[in-house]
Amino acid sequence: MLSKARTNVPLATGELQTSEVDAFPVWEVFTQKKEGDAHLHAGSLSAPDASFAQQFAREHYGQDQECVSMWVGLRNTFIAKDGESETYEVFVRWKAGGRHEHVGKVEAGNGAEAKNKCTEQFAREKEFYTIWTAPISKLTKIDGATDMIWRETTDQGYRLPRGYSRIVRQKWDALRAEQAVNAYQEEDLKETF
Amino acid sequence: MSASANVEVNINDCAKADPEKLAAFEKHVAEGGLIEPNDWMPEAYRSLMLRMAEHHANSEIVGALPEGEWITKAPSLLRKLALTAKVQDEVGHGQMLYEVAQDLGKTRNAMLRDLITGVTKYHNCFNYPCPTWADICMIAWLIDGAAILNQGTLAHGSFGPYIRTMRRINMEEAFHFKHGEDMVLTLMSGTDKQKQMAQEAFDRWWDPSLAFFGPNDRPDERERPAMKWRMKTATNDELRQKFVNRFAPAAMATGLVINVCKKDADGLVVSKKPDPLLKHNEETGNWDFTQPDWDEFIKVIRGNGPCNKDRLALRRFSYEQGEWVRRAILDGATDAPCNN
Amino acid sequence: MSELNKQFHEPLLNVLRCVADDKLFLGHRNSDWTGIAPILEADIAFSSLAQDDIAHASAFYELMNTISGEDPDQIAFGRTADAYRCADIVTKSDDFNWANAIARQFYCNLYDYHRLLRLSNCTWAPLATLAKRICAEQTVHVDHVGSWIDHLGNGNDDSKQRLQTALDDYAPYASMLSEKPDGIDTLFEGGILIDEGCLFTQWKEHVDTVLGTAGMKAHIDIPSARGGRTGNHDDDFALSLTELQEVFSTDPLAAW
Structure with a gap:
């Protein structure tokens, strides 16, 4: 017996009955496996706003593997642009194929300056591939200690x-x-x- | 359960590319270099990579349907949890792969609409029926096993976002496969009825598992764009042989018999006999086996398989039923940041 | 207190049955959306919450096992319809309508949250500990479903109407969540559970607050009839149970 949702599905073909809804903006998600580790880029997702981006990120990237903290930001945020002077979180992809890794914070007047400062402070001697910068005020930060991400109550072994x-x-x-x-x-x- | 694409591209498209840039690109890739979205790439590379990621994403979300039917019927708390998590992973893989494809120039909506109107394809193996619980066990063991072998090589490809996604996916496939192995072993250590269920499901899924890797290699396989540009790093026949070498002895060790089967239009077995070619070949070190029924494979690929219509109908229904929700939450979106 | 006097075994088992069966069948119904929900990201999230619910049910069945010795899978899968104690809202068909799924989820998640808060104060330590831990996860559910109520309620005219209709359709079933489980008074009198006043009122206030910010309303009354909590179930429950037991019942004693 199939569930009600899956029975009596109409065998429609041809033109779709519905029109296309505008695409949701893309968000970048970073996760931290354990305290002291750098936040690593986990992936991206599409969501209509910050609140759903956070909800979706927590239930997808936050459940893939143990994680204690999660940052979510609109993709647009990571592109260097003019802005007010503030603190930027900076992320470096050391080589092609790698994931962007959080290296630290810099004070800067805009994204481009943040990028330069990051190069000076964190990548002076090293080769790197790309740098992302994001104003701290534009990132949603979820701390697993106060706001649950990874579930520990019940044994998660069934999915590992x-x-x-x-x-x-x-x-x-x-x-x-x-x-x-x-x-x-x-x-x-x-x-x- | 997932699958890679056997997508073709016209090599002549490359002629349009700047020859110097193309030469540098090909040298970089040939030496093991990786490509990120902002790097220069020939248009043919971009479009082939897009189609490969799109086909893979399509396969994930259609692949979620046959197994999804059994979530509410899973026979224990553990199986219910594990199967839900597995199907959820497949949706997650689809989501991540659509993001990869989207960054190469096609919106998710366009991809979903092309999928449900039959413009683009998904992997063939999801057009077969799953009439019993044992089919779910076999899919998780055989098809996910095949997917791991395949995606293991795709993770050594040349496109950064795709290989990062493959690495993530493979971690999760490892759970799918282990859970599949556990379910198959459970049935084969169970009652006579359970063993019979397992054998019958195995008969249905052995052929699609062999065909999973795609058609036989052509003589110039390695010269074609997908391999020349290291999107694929192993040929279909190489992967198929690797699969048989690993799974034929394992299946026999559980007590399963590897049969060559004839099926009816519904994908159900009508007659079978033990594979006459199956043996360990001392000379090659490989297992010899009977090739899958390629005529039937082509028929299913053309849309005439047992379940093609049902799978697309459900995907389409889901897409159309969800339209108001997508519209509503976009209309209800707030700009307010969450925590800070 | 970690020892439980024998006279409280059956009353407590019955309360746990109500909690666990609610969770099992809500997760059972919601897991059915995996792969076919309106948005891929929402699909993944809803499935995570369904898994939580099934896992929570599982944890409660294991706790029951420490009292009765009965195998958790046998408790979950092996009973006749009248031995299940869930409120029938959890199995009320959503007819593949997302507004229905969200309305059902909303009423149940909030009710579960308040019920778990109270169970956290149980004087029998094993239950208090478990309830406390699960309650922490339940806040994630309340938060998540709150986002949906907020977005659909503040979405557009179409979504407002759809959500309000769903909330209205499920309201009579929602009230049945607060049917009193048999034996709970014995547990209050014996000091096992603390009577903290009317759970219905507390839950209803929370429901009203969340819906208020989304411009929605719920008309829930104190339940008048006796239904799921006494094992008296409707047709939708029967369908759900048949599905749940389909494979298991082919050989209930086999390992699967």
Whole structure:
């Protein structure tokens, strides 16, 4: 029996009945695995506003793996532009293929200046690929200590490979042992007859 | 469960590109260099990468449908949780891949609309039926196993956003596969009825698993854009052989028999016999096996598989039913930042 | 207190049954949206919350197991319809309408939050500890569903009307959440649970506050009839239960 949602679905073809809704803006999400680690770029998502961006980020990127803190910002925020003097969070992608990693904060008058300061302070000797800067006031920060992100109440093992390692090994052992016994009994019978 | 694209592109498109830039690009990629969205890339690379990510994303969200049907019927608390999480992961993979594709120049709406009106495709293996719980077990073990092998090589590709997504996806596929293995072992250690269910589902899914990797290699496979530009790093036949080498002995160790099956139009098995070619070939070190039924494969790809219409109908229904919600929350959006 | 006097076993099991069955079937219904919700991001989020609910139910069944010794899967899957104690709002069909799903989620999530707060003050330590931990996660649910009420209620004329209709349709079922579980008075009298006044009023106030900011209303009355909490269920529950047990019942004693 299929659930009600999945039964009696009309087999429609041809033109769609609905018109397209404007695309939601794109948000960048950073997660911190444990305290002291840098915030790493986890991925992006589409959401209509900061409140839903935060809700969606928490239930997607916040549940992929353990994480204690999460920052969410409109993609547009990370593009260097003129603005008021303020504190910027800066993120560096050290090489192509890597993820943007939070390296620290700088005080700057605009995004371009923040980028320059970041290059001086954090990447002077090192090669890097790209730098993102974001004014602190434009980032939504979720702290796992006061505002739950990763669920610990119940065992999350069901959604991780390690949740199955032991039981799978035991089942293989039992199955092989059973087959060995069967094979042995067959051999045994052959000899008897 | 996920799948990569076997998407084709016309190599002649490259002719339009600046020859010097193209040469530098190809040298960079050939030496193992990676490409990020803001780097220069030939138009053909951009469009091929877009189509590959789009096809992959389509496959994820259509792939969520056959398994989604069984979430409410999962037979234990653990299975219910795990299956929900697995299907959710697939939606998550689709979401991340649509973001990758979107950054290459096509909006998510356009991609979703093309998918449900049949303009673009998704992976073939989701057009087969899942008549029993054991099918869910086999999909998680075989198809996700195949996906891990495939995506493992895709993670060594040349496009930064795609390979980052592959790495994330593969972490989650590892859980899908382990859970699948656990479910198959549970059935094969269970009652006679459970073993029979498992064998029948295995018969339905072995062929689609082999066909999962796409058609046989052509002689110039490595010269084609997808491999030349390192979007794909292994050929379909290489991956298929790797899959059989790993899964044939494992299946037999659980007590499953590898059959060659004939199926009816509904994708159900009408006759079967043990694969006559199946054996470990001492010379090559590989397992020999019977190729999947490629005629049937082509028929399904053309839209005439057992479940093509149902899958698209549900996706379409979901998209159309959701329109008012998308419109409402955009209209109800606030600019207020959340916490600070 | 970690020892539980035998006379309280059955009353407490019945209260736990109400809590866990609500969670199980709400998660059961919501998990059905996985893969077909209106927006990919919303789909993922709703599925996370459904998993929480099933996991919470599971934790309560495990707690019941420490009292009765019965296997959690057998409790969850192996009963006849009249032995389940959920309020039928959790299985009331949403007819694949997102406004219905959100209305159902809203009433249930807020009710669960207040119920868990009270269970956190239970004098039997194992339940107090578990309820406290789950209540922390429940705040995430309240927060999340609040965003939906806010956005749909403040969305456009279409969404306002759809949400208000759904809230109205579910209101009579919502009130049945606060049907008193059998045996709860014994637990109050025995000092196992603390009677902190009318749960219905507290929940209703919270419901009104959230809906008020979204320009919505709920007409919920104190329940008059006895329904799910005494095992007297409607047709939608029966359908949900059949689905839940479909595979399990082919061989209830087999491992799956």
